[in-house]
Amino acid sequence: MGLRSCWKSRHKSGRRAACCRRFGPGLAALLCLFVTQFGCGVGASVLSKNVVQKDAEFDVTYNDTVTSDNQTIYAFNHTVSRNKSDGVRVTVDVLSQGVDSPVLFAVRQKQAVLSFQVPLILRGLYQRKYPYKHVANTLCQPPTRAASETQYFFVDVSTLSSQGTNYQLRVSRVESFTLQTDKKFSFTASPSQPQYFKYDFPDGVDTVVVKVNSDMNFPCSVMSIQDIQCPVYDLDNNVAFIGMYQTMTKKGAITVQRKDFPSNSFYVVVVVKTEDEACGGPLRFYPLRPDELIDAGNRTKLLDVLVSPAINSGVYVKGMLFCLGIFLSFYLLTLLVACIENKRMNRKRELFEIPPDMSPAETGQVSVSPYEYGSFADNGSTLSSEAITDSATSTDNNYGYMEQTLDSVGRSRQESLSSIEEDDYDTLDDIDSDKNIVRTKKFLCVADLARKDKRILSKKYQIYFWNIATIAVFYALPVIQLVITYQTVVNVTGNQDICFYNFLCAHPLGALSAFNNILSNLGYVMLGLLFLLIVLKRDIVHNRAMERNDPNSLECGIPKHFGLFYAMGTALMMEGLLSACYHVCPNYTNFQFDTSFMYMIAGLCMLKLYQKRHPDINASAYTAYACLAMVIFFSVLGVVFGKGNLVFWIVFSVIHILATLLLSTQLYYMGRWRLDSGVLRRIVYIIYTDCIRQCSWPMYIDRMVLLVMGNIVNWSLAAYGLIERPNDFASYLLAIGICNLLLYFAFYIIMKLRSGEKIKCLPLVCVLFTAVVWGFALYFFFQGLSTWEKTPAESREHNRDCILLSFFDDHDIWHFLSSIAMFGSFLVLLTMDDDLDSVQRDKIFVF
Numbered sequence: 001m002g003l004r005s006c007w008k009s010r011h012k013s014g015r016r017a018a019c020c021r022r023f024g025p026g027l028a029a030l031l032c033l034f035v036t037q038f039g040c041g042v043g044a045s046v047l048s049k050n051v052v053q054k055d056a057e058f059d060v061t062y063n064d065t066v067t068s069d070n071q072t073i074y075a076f077n078h079t080v081s082r083n084k085s086d087g088v089r090v091t092v093d094v095l096s097q098g099v100d101s102p103v104l105f106a107v108r109q110k111q112a113v114l115s116f117q118v119p120l121i122l123r124g125l126y127q128r129k130y131p132y133k134h135v136a137n138t139l140c141q142p143p144t145r146a147a148s149e150t151q152y153f154f155v156d157v158s159t160l161s162s163q164g165t166n167y168q169l170r171v172s173r174v175e176s177f178t179l180q181t182d183k184k185f186s187f188t189a190s191p192s193q194p195q196y197f198k199y200d201f202p203d204g205v206d207t208v209v210v211k212v213n214s215d216m217n218f219p220c221s222v223m224s225i226q227d228i229q230c231p232v233y234d235l236d237n238n239v240a241f242i243g244m245y246q247t248m249t250k251k252g253a254i255t256v257q258r259k260d261f262p263s264n265s266f267y268v269v270v271v272v273k274t275e276d277e278a279c280g281g282p283l284r285f286y287p288l289r290p291d292e293l294i295d296a297g298n299r300t301k302l303l304d305v306l307v308s309p310a311i312n313s314g315v316y317v318k319g320m321l322f323c324l325g326i327f328l329s330f331y332l333l334t335l336l337v338a339c340i341e342n343k344r345m346n347r348k349r350e351l352f353e354i355p356p357d358m359s360p361a362e363t364g365q366v367s368v369s370p371y372e373y374g375s376f377a378d379n380g381s382t383l384s385s386e387a388i389t390d391s392a393t394s395t396d397n398n399y400g401y402m403e404q405t406l407d408s409v410g411r412s413r414q415e416s417l418s419s420i421e422e423d424d425y426d427t428l429d430d431i432d433s434d435k436n437i438v439r440t441k442k443f444l445c446v447a448d449l450a451r452k453d454k455r456i457l458s459k460k461y462q463i464y465f466w467n468i469a470t471i472a473v474f475y476a477l478p479v480i481q482l483v484i485t486y487q488t489v490v491n492v493t494g495n496q497d498i499c500f501y502n503f504l505c506a507h508p509l510g511a512l513s514a515f516n517n518i519l520s521n522l523g524y525v526m527l528g529l530l531f532l533l534i535v536l537k538r539d540i541v542h543n544r545a546m547e548r549n550d551p552n553s554l555e556c557g558i559p560k561h562f563g564l565f566y567a568m569g570t571a572l573m574m575e576g577l578l579s580a581c582y583h584v585c586p587n588y589t590n591f592q593f594d595t596s597f598m599y600m601i602a603g604l605c606m607l608k609l610y611q612k613r614h615p616d617i618n619a620s621a622y623t624a625y626a627c628l629a630m631v632i633f634f635s636v637l638g639v640v641f642g643k644g645n646l647v648f649w650i651v652f653s654v655i656h657i658l659a660t661l662l663l664s665t666q667l668y669y670m671g672r673w674r675l676d677s678g679v680l681r682r683i684v685y686i687i688y689t690d691c692i693r694q695c696s697w698p699m700y701i702d703r704m705v706l707l708v709m710g711n712i713v714n715w716s717l718a719a720y721g722l723i724e725r726p727n728d729f730a731s732y733l734l735a736i737g738i739c740n741l742l743l744y745f746a747f748y749i750i751m752k753l754r755s756g757e758k759i760k761c762l763p764l765v766c767v768l769f770t771a772v773v774w775g776f777a778l779y780f781f782f783q784g785l786s787t788w789e790k791t792p793a794e795s796r797e798h799n800r801d802c803i804l805l806s807f808f809d810d811h812d813i814w815h816f817l818s819s820i821a822m823f824g825s826f827l828v829l830l831t832m833d834d835d836l837d838s839v840q841r842d843k844i845f846v847f
Helices: 001-006 013-020 024-048 313-352 370-379 386-394 408-413 428-439 454-493 515-519 522-545 551-555 563-583 591-613 621-641 646-668 679-693 703-725 730-753 761-781 791-796 809-830
Strands: 049-054 063-064 070-081 087-094 103-108 112-117 120-123 129-132 134-139 148-159 166-175 185-189 195-200 208-212 221-227 244-248 252-258 267-271 301-309
Touching: 001 370, 024 522, 024 646, 063 070, 063 148, 063 267, 087 103, 087 112, 103 195, 103 551, 112 120, 166 522, 166 591, 185 267, 208 221, 208 267, 208 428, 221 252, 244 791, 252 646, 252 791, 313 522, 313 809, 408 761, 454 551, 454 563, 454 591, 454 621, 515 809, 522 551, 522 563, 563 591, 563 809, 591 730, 591 809, 621 646, 621 730, 703 791
Parallel strands: 049 070
Antiparallel strands: 063 166, 070 148, 087 134, 087 166, 103 112, 103 148, 120 129, 185 301, 195 267, 208 252, 208 301, 221 244, 221 267
């Protein structure tokens, strides 16, 4: 009667609960579970079953049969200690074939219930279903306050199938459930047999690195770090619910800090996924029928886990001091070179001083004014009587340039207006023909292309600095905001597949996951600042010489314009800042942050090389930055749409080739050509007259050689991109800029030596030093510790341990060496024409 009255009150939850409490704790729990989910009709059938309870033992395999008419309960007991954790694992096999209803296994513990069905159905993409008849689970052990306690748990086996279903049940203790520090443990796992282990932080250790390795690429798996709480999420469809997790093929590593786990312990969970797409594996066929079950095959994976202590605070301090020490040494070296150079120039002054009782004729020396002493001392030039004599008397009518006397130059500067705009001198119609005559001569000298007022040009080139400073502010602020958001998302969600770190050498600090990759970018900022200080010193010295109308500063050497140098130093500093932002969370969506100012640096260096001997016709800051903005625009398009997109690559290759041809024409004719409706007619006419009617050599052979080589390189790069279609479009675009810069730089050096010019000791040392450093830097760059061109799991296969001070990896060394190499390259551009500081500009060739 008690049972009948209980079922009649199935709509009253309070009376149902009271009824359920009449039975024993084991049967009541199972009964309530069925009543709640299937209603009293099913519950009544359960009550009519033949329930058998058995006392069971560990490490014994039980073979039995279950039907809808009988239910078996296995009772286990084991001793639990407060200071020791023993894992318990339940393994189940269903032996019968063609089971119409699954077998339900419910494990009831003191503070937890675990239930699962066999066959276990796991879902993949597109709702594909994979059945597993062999299932194993580790029981979550609730904590105990007593020193030692005996706990009971029950395994209930039931089914709704009227046919008998044969099964095997085995409960065993897990060996090495608690992981030991620096002790490797091997195990196997599959989608239906996940594994997890416990780790307790030892005294004195606040951070550990959990490494999971396998010799097998596939099946794809997931490693997770979860807090000590029940339930443990150890299935493919729920492992990402809590904690930190990452997909893996052969390697996985997660850095765990004690402060994130109040219990001073955590679980290491390893789950094998049902499919391999997340790790870059093949995509299975789409099921023809929605409810079709697919045989997953053998997806058992052999793995090993190792927990080792991470570095302590002392290593952090050493790493930071090492980084600061390297780059501060360049400041000290610069100061030392400046002192040595100053002493050398003082000795040179003393050497050229003439005693009062001797005339210049008696000494055989040339009289030099104090202004000349100051100019040569300031610019670090080699002073010789022959150079001074040549500079004062040289005239060369072959260039069609009427040389001004030094006195007239100084007088003209004093009489010039205090404020002049570029339009005041460059748009006069009556000198337009003069431009055509001067700039189209067969042999040009720097004097031909340095006719404009120097103050106007300095003002023009200063815009480069102010523009890049403005760009830097507006670009950097949203970048910083975005990467902070990225890091917050990683910390909150625990999804470590978002960022492509070298997880084997990623040292956290505060909220940052890889502080070492950020710190190593300090060199760009410090050396960029040092370069700005060097340029500022030279700028001040040059301005002082100009203020006193020093003739050598006015008419000798390459015209000094420092605006582009200031822009280059600022770009180097911004490269360091944005590279650090990129390494907060490196991935394909923010790789642009790491490359944008690399494009800037490559472009500014080429512009500076061209400006040295073409100061009057160099591109304005607005034009240059507009072109660089287009480069960055194509970089974004390539990252978003370029991966395997043939149409995009065709369009980009055509634009690349057309831009190369237009730039070649601009450089060959020194800007004295027009892009209008008659350009095709003029091209056909030139081809007919110079190639068909008669074969004539180009008028400007040196320029033609450079441009032909440049076109070969760029057409080859365009063909490579169109054929191979690399996934890393940003790096491909950067390679185009670097190849063109190296080609132009090599051409400049060769033509400088071919023209009889010399390279002084300091720039020569910089060239050799920079070349060696670039070689080592590129070696470390191509180590490839991670790549976002692949899946996160595949990227982790390239991860490596730290190689310097247990703090820096190969990519950090690339940061160190590349920042030094860029600084050296800038010094080469700054100093390589110092040998011309005492040479008249009408004797310096343009190439």
